[in-house]
Amino acid sequence: MNTFLPYTLAGGALVILGLTGFILHRHLIRRLLAFNLTGSGCFLVMTGLAQQGQGVDAVPQALVLTGIVVAVSATALALVLIRRWYHLTGLTGLPEDIEPELQQGDNPAEGKTQGAPH
Amino acid sequence: MLSWLTEGPSLLPWLVILPLLWSILSLTAGQRLQPLIATTAVGLILLATLLVLLQWLQRGDHFYSLGDWAVPLGIRLRLDGLALLLLLLTSGITSVCTLHAGRYLQEYPRAKTYFWPLLAFCWAAMNVIWLSADLFNLYVGLELLGFSAVGLVALTGEKKALAASLRYLYAALLGSLAWLLGVALIYGHQGQLDISSLALTFTDSISGQAALALMTLGLLLKMAAFPLHSWLPPAHASALPPVSALLSGLVAKAAFYILVRLWLEMAPDNLTFSAAQLLGALGAAAVFWGGWMACRQQQLKMLVAYSTVAQLGYLLLLFPLTTGTGEEATRLAWEGGWLQLTSHALAKAAMFLAAGNLVLAMGRPDLPGLHGAGRYLPFSLLGFGLAGVSLMGLPPSGGFMAKWLLLQSALLSGQWWWILVLLSGSALSAVYIFKVYQQCYVESDNPDRFRQPALVLDLSALALALLALALGILSAWPQWLISTALPGGAA
Amino acid sequence: MIDLLLALTLPLVALGVLLARELFRAVVMFIAFGLLMALVWVRLQAPDLALAEAAIGAGLTGVLLLDALGHLRQPHPPGQPLRSLLPLLTILALVLAGALGLVLLGALLEPLQPSVNLPAEVALHIEASGVAHPVTAVLLAFRAWDTLLEVAVILVAVVVGLALRFSHDDAAAESRVSSPLLQGMLSWLLPLMLLVALYLLWIGSYRSGGAFQAAAVMAAMLVLLRLSGQQLPGQNHPLLLRAGLVGGLGTFLLLGSVQLLQGGAFLAWPEQLAGAFILLVETALTFSLALLLYALFEASPAPARKGHPPRTGDQPS
Numbered sequence: 055m056n057t058f059l060p061y062t063l064a065g066g067a068l069v070i071l072g073l074t075g076f077i078l079h080r081h082l083i084r085r086l087l088a089f090n091l092t093g094s095g096c097f098l099v100m101t102g103l104a105q106q107g108q109g110v111d112a113v114p115q116a117l118v119l120t121g122i123v124v125a126v127s128a129t130a131l132a133l134v135l136i137r138r139w140y141h142l143t144g145l146t147g148l149p150e151d152i153e154p155e156l157q158q159g160d161n162p163a164e165g166k167t168q169g170a171p172h
Numbered sequence: 173m174l175s176w177l178t179e180g181p182s183l184l185p186w187l188v189i190l191p192l193l194w195s196i197l198s199l200t201a202g203q204r205l206q207p208l209i210a211t212t213a214v215g216l217i218l219l220a221t222l223l224v225l226l227q228w229l230q231r232g233d234h235f236y237s238l239g240d241w242a243v244p245l246g247i248r249l250r251l252d253g254l255a256l257l258l259l260l261l262t263s264g265i266t267s268v269c270t271l272h273a274g275r276y277l278q279e280y281p282r283a284k285t286y287f288w289p290l291l292a293f294c295w296a297a298m299n300v301i302w303l304s305a306d307l308f309n310l311y312v313g314l315e316l317l318g319f320s321a322v323g324l325v326a327l328t329g330e331k332k333a334l335a336a337s338l339r340y341l342y343a344a345l346l347g348s349l350a351w352l353l354g355v356a357l358i359y360g361h362q363g364q365l366d367i368s369s370l371a372l373t374f375t376d377s378i379s380g381q382a383a384l385a386l387m388t389l390g391l392l393l394k395m396a397a398f399p400l401h402s403w404l405p406p407a408h409a410s411a412l413p414p415v416s417a418l419l420s421g422l423v424a425k426a427a428f429y430i431l432v433r434l435w436l437e438m439a440p441d442n443l444t445f446s447a448a449q450l451l452g453a454l455g456a457a458a459v460f461w462g463g464w465m466a467c468r469q470q471q472l473k474m475l476v477a478y479s480t481v482a483q484l485g486y487l488l489l490l491f492p493l494t495t496g497t498g499e500e501a502t503r504l505a506w507e508g509g510w511l512q513l514t515s516h517a518l519a520k521a522a523m524f525l526a527a528g529n530l531v532l533a534m535g536r537p538d539l540p541g542l543h544g545a546g547r548y549l550p551f552s553l554l555g556f557g558l559a560g561v562s563l564m565g566l567p568p569s570g571g572f573m574a575k576w577l578l579l580q581s582a583l584l585s586g587q588w589w590w591i592l593v594l595l596s597g598s599a600l601s602a603v604y605i606f607k608v609y610q611q612c613y614v615e616s617d618n619p620d621r622f623r624q625p626a627l628v629l630d631l632s633a634l635a636l637a638l639l640a641l642a643l644g645i646l647s648a649w650p651q652w653l654i655s656t657a658l659p660g661g662a663a
Numbered sequence: 664m665i666d667l668l669l670a671l672t673l674p675l676v677a678l679g680v681l682l683a684r685e686l687f688r689a690v691v692m693f694i695a696f697g698l699l700m701a702l703v704w705v706r707l708q709a710p711d712l713a714l715a716e717a718a719i720g721a722g723l724t725g726v727l728l729l730d731a732l733g734h735l736r737q738p739h740p741p742g743q744p745l746r747s748l749l750p751l752l753t754i755l756a757l758v759l760a761g762a763l764g765l766v767l768l769g770a771l772l773e774p775l776q777p778s779v780n781l782p783a784e785v786a787l788h789i790e791a792s793g794v795a796h797p798v799t800a801v802l803l804a805f806r807a808w809d810t811l812l813e814v815a816v817i818l819v820a821v822v823v824g825l826a827l828r829f830s831h832d833d834a835a836a837e838s839r840v841s842s843p844l845l846q847g848m849l850s851w852l853l854p855l856m857l858l859v860a861l862y863l864l865w866i867g868s869y870r871s872g873g874a875f876q877a878a879a880v881m882a883a884m885l886v887l888l889r890l891s892g893q894q895l896p897g898q899n900h901p902l903l904l905r906a907g908l909v910g911g912l913g914t915f916l917l918l919g920s921v922q923l924l925q926g927g928a929f930l931a932w933p934e935q936l937a938g939a940f941i942l943l944v945e946t947a948l949t950f951s952l953a954l955l956l957y958a959l960f961e962a963s964p965a966p967a968r969k970g971h972p973p974r975t976g977d978q979p980s
Contacts, residue, residue, distance in 0.1 A: 060670035061707060066767045067674040069353060074760040075681040076346060078753060082338065083686060083731065087693050089345050090724065091677045094700055096352045099771070101707055103360025107775035111782045112797030114359060115709045116806060117308050119798065120813045121352065122712070123875060124315050126719050126727075127820040128345055130959035131319055133731045134824045135326055135341065139334045140735050149335055185929035192815060192916060196909045199822070200902065238808045239930040244779045245788060247808045286826035293819050300812060312812045319816060323823035357770050363777030373778040379770035 058106045065098025080147040082136045086129060093125045177223075178230045184249045185236065186220045187259065187299040195292035206288055207274060213292065214267050221263040228256050233656075235305070244364040250305040253656035254510065258302040258429060261514055265421050265521045265636065266295050272525050272632040273414035276532075283327045283412065290327070293320040294418065301426045307355045307365045310430060311348065314394070318344035321423050324415045325407050336406035343393055343403040347427070350390030354383040367438045374439045384439055388431065395427035396481060397488060398458035405465075405477040413528020416473065417636075420480045421521030425513055428487050436494065436659040448495035455488025456593040463600030467607065471537050472527050475604055476520070479563060482597060483516045489578060489590055497585035503658060504584065508577030510654040515570025515643050519562035522636035526555035529625045529633060539608065544616025546609075552625060553612055555633035560605035562640040565598045570643025669703055690728045697721025710871035711798045714863075718879030723956055726886060730960065793937025794868045802873070803941045807930045811919065814912045814948065814955075821908060821958045849891055856884045864949050868938065874948040881953030886960055908958060911951025915944050 072092030079085045097118040104114040140146060194213035201209055228234075228251055236249040270291065277284040297317035304310050322344065326337035359365060361379045374380060396404035404424070408416050435443050462482030469475040486509075493505030529552040534541045545553060562569035575594050582590040643650065676696045683689035697720045704713035785797050785805070792804035802810050860880040867873030918940055922931040932940040 057666050058707065060666050061703060062771055063768075064670040064673045064703075066764070066771055068677050069349075069767065070760050070764045071674060071677050071681060073346075073349075073763070074756055076342075077756045079681075081686065082342075083728065083735070084681075084689065085342065087680055087689055087728075089342075089349070090693065090720075091680060091696070092349050093352075094696075094720070096349060096356055097712075098703070099353065100356035100359060101704075101709060101712070103356060103771065103775070104363070105707065107360060107777050108363065108780060108782050110708045112785050112801050113781050113806075114356075115712055116798050116801035117359075117809075118709075118712055119715055119802065119875060120308075120312065120809055122715050122720050123813055124312065124816055126724050126956075127319070127817045127959070128315070128341075129724050130727055131322065131820040131823055132338070132341055132345075133727055134820075134827055135322075135334060135338050137731055137734055138326075138329065138827045139331075139338060142331050142334065146735060148339055181923075181926055181928075185923065189916060189920065189929070192912065195815075195818075196913050196916070199818075199909050200905050237928060239804060239932070240928040241788070241805050244781060245784045245805045247806055283826070286822055289822050290819065290826075293815060293822075296815065297812075309806075309809055309812075312809050312816065316812055316816050316819065319819045319823070323819060323826065326823060327826055329827055361773070361775055361777065363779040363781050369779075377773060378766075379773050382766045382770040385766070 056106075058102045061098050062102030062106060065095045065100075065102055068092065068095030068098065071095075082132070082139075082146055082148070086132050086136075089132075090125060090129060093121065097121055177227050180227075182227060182234060182236045182251070183220055183224050184251060184303060185238070187217070187224065187303065188296050190217045190220060191292045191296035191299065195289040195296070198288040198292060203285070206284075210270060210274065210288060214270050217295070218263055218267060221259055224251070225256060225260065228253075243366040243369055247304075247306045247309050248366065249303040250368065251303065253653045254429075255302045255657075257510065257514065257650065257653050258425075259299065261517055262295065262298050262302070262422055264639070265517060266291075266298075266418060268632045268636055269414040269418050269421075269521065269525070272417070272629055273412070275626050275628045276412065276414055276528065280328065280412065283329075287324070287327060287412075290320050290323045291418075294324065294423070298422060298426060301430065305367045307358060307367065307370075309365075311352055311355060314344075314348055314351065314426070314430075317423060317426055318348065318394075321419055324418070325411045327415070328412065330410070332406070333410040336403075336410040339403045340407040343400075347390040347394040350386045350393070354385075354387035354390070357383040357386070367433060371438050371440075374442070376442060380439070381442065384434070384442060387434060391427040391431045391434070392454070395424060395431070395484060395487075397454050398461055398481070398485065399454075401458060401462070401481045404481055405474055408477040408480060408524075409471065409473040413473075413525055413531075416477070416528070417521040417524040420477065420524055421517040424480065424484060425487075425517065428484070428513070432490065435491065440659060443491065443495050445496055448491040451488050452492035452590065455485040456590070458482060458485025458488070459593055459597040460600070463597060463604065466604040467600065469604075470539055472531060472539055472542065472608065473524070473537060475539070475608065476523050476527050479523075479601060479604065480516075480520055482601065483512075483520065483563065486512050486516075486575075486578070486594070486597065489582075489593070492587060493578065493581045493585060493590065497581070497587070501581045501585040503655065504577050504581035506658050507651045507654050508574050508579075508581060511570060511577060511643070511647060511650065512574035514650060515562050515574050515640050518636050518640035518643065519559040519569075519571060522555055522633050522640060523559035523563070525629070525633035525636065526552055526559060529629050530556065532629070533623050533625050535621055535623065539611045540614075542608065542611040543614040544622070545611075546613040547615075548622045549624070551630045552633070553609075555630060555637045557605075557609065558634070558637035558641050560601075560608075562637070562643075564602045564605060565594075568644040569641045570647065571640070573644040573647045666706055669699070669706060673699060673703065687732060690725065690732060693728070694721050694725035697725065711873065711876070714871060714876040715879070718876055718883070719956075722883060723879060723960075727960060791937075793932055793939075793941050796867060796869055796871070796873075798871070799867050799873050799941070799945075803944060804932065804937070807919070811912070811915050811930070814915060814952070817952070817955045817959070818909065818912055821955050824959065846891060849887060853884055853888065856880055860884070860949065860953075864945060867945060868942060874945040874952060877949045878952030878956060881949065882956035882960075885953065885957040889957075889961065904954070907951060907954045909951070911948040911955070914947035914951075918944055 069092050072088045072095055075088030076085050101114045101118055104111045197209050198206060233252040238247050277287055297313055297320060300313040304313055322337045322341045325340060326333055357379045393400040408420050459482050462478050466475050466478035469478060490505055490509035494502045531537050533549050534545060562571035565571040565575040579591055579594055676699060680689050680692045680696055683692055701713045701717040704716055789797060789800050792800040794800050860877040863872040863877040919930040923929045
């Protein structure tokens, strides 16, 4: 069963990389990419680890299939929110991460819409 | 009838099927039919909850194998006193929120279209979680709950709501990943996913500890425990009032519920004294920080939302007070902890509904906007105040009863430091609630801007607040219900 | 050997995704990562996952991301992809990641001692499940409850997308370039894709394939159609479209309740007809999931056009 071990470890590495990226990035789409990488890492650990012990196992494969579909739904949901947010404010990050004064409200977006299309 | 209750098939799956059917119907039917569909659906779900209660009284705790596939291959639902308590609480609070939303959303025609299906999905997801006994199924349930809650927050499409919902979504996603990684480790090492079966074989190993730590971190993030709480106040404050009530009252409790199942049911031997103390310390920090921040807020709904952070902190005291503290102290803490959850669910839902009514009536979301409210809106204020009594933990409310039990448990187990937390937490909540009241009784120079909220809005807030208050007097039955589910079994 | 190489490449490509200076590059590398993952699944003897990863993980996610990028212009300079203002946070994150890495390494290298042999259980009960392919049996028989809820999860994402569309974008108003050549090509490409999708659906009972993979192909078909500027059938019948979106979940619920209403368990399939029921559910799921996956793409808020500032949302009247 040793063919599965390198992939399990690669999964672990992906999780670490993805989580670090998720925490350190500010751009919402970059964080989304990091989320997807972490997810892939989890899926690899799930399948790889189980198959190391018991050989080819349909159960984790089915679970991961579910996970992939959930991940794409999460990505789509996040993108919907990001696009709407961008069209209202011209920002691609969360306000607290970019400029602390945005938290106070009073319509700071007016000065920042140059980036918006048209 | 009685024989059907004892021998007939269990009605558990209906608690998820019915909300899902509701969401399907509300997505396909036109606007005019929505009230009819919602009323029917809520009625049926309430009926199903009631019948499940009767079935449980007849036959006690039981499992339900979905598709007739036994574990470890299949998934089973589990009903015990604790699950039942949360099912009842969910049905009660969500119905009242539905009633409130039916009137409140008349002013939000666009949001209304998609509010109903999302609400129904949210309800289904909560029932899935209360009944689930399978680690991966809990993952799917948590995602369903998280996505529908995020959708409900974003519903108005306003800037604030969008920023809050994005923050909420990213926190939820991070939490789910941690949970999923833990599930992957457990499945790899143990080969199964059913919580009750895992309890029998869970061993003290690196992978087991790592999985528990990861899952705990994910859940702490999802329940907005200090210091991972910063996503919660904006999300709960920027949503529509019935949504805020639902999120603060119920949704925020799902992660805590799973956390308890995980530690006290699946791996009770792995919870060391220091780990339990650490969880308690996080809770204590949340009580202080949430209370302090609530006192500093200038927006009414932000104040109420920070109060949620503080009140969720009390729940974590359950861990140090039930770990190695002796039978009696454990029982008191167990009952006190869940009673705190129940009374906070009712009181906070009531308070958010009342706060929404106040903002609607005054036309301003900030505290100075409340000037003069005391003269014109005693009904809305009554709901807010009664909910406040329970949050402060004054007798005879449910909040008092809960804190009293926790206090006794702390005394009995000699952990006096939690007593300080309980007392000063109550003092802090008194400060921020009186702060709101004080603003309401400042005289205002311009009385014309008041707008009396519709009666049903005030009544729904008041009903929940009264329930929270009455919980202190009528706590015997809920306490018995909770005690039947005491882990390690006095049941 | 190839396993070591592939396992080593994965984190490197991931690092490339995270550190790419331009966002566009990052997304393209992410799609490459997805295709690499598909290869990995083949090596892990999970062809179902390879199909799904290529179609959904790389394909659909990639299309979604690229489409979103098209609507977002970078207001920030392209450099400095990582947070540089907060060195403390960076150090903290790296320390945490290192600690987690050590713990994870310990957990992954620990000898396994599973208390249950689930693959053996699957093999034992697959006869009774009604299908011959183990993954399909897990998805639609043993753990059908998860699958049912997962369909609801996609539906939620679509509903939120629909709710957040700006009120003035209606599909009819968007005219996209349509060339006769493209349409001519599509007229034979699309039937082919439909055939592939149906084949995948059918084969799922015996071998790798099934509703999710078939739906991904069909969704790709719809996206192609849409990009070519073609009117989709039923596009102007919102009710029909809605019915299609909820059809999969609805069918799943109804067929799952057949036994329940006769006193049996929810999601239990009738003994003799289990195979037929699963195929029915899968067929409904395929068409509905195709629409849902397509709607994930279509329902995103479109950019505001000139003279039509986006509405800020519902204002209380």
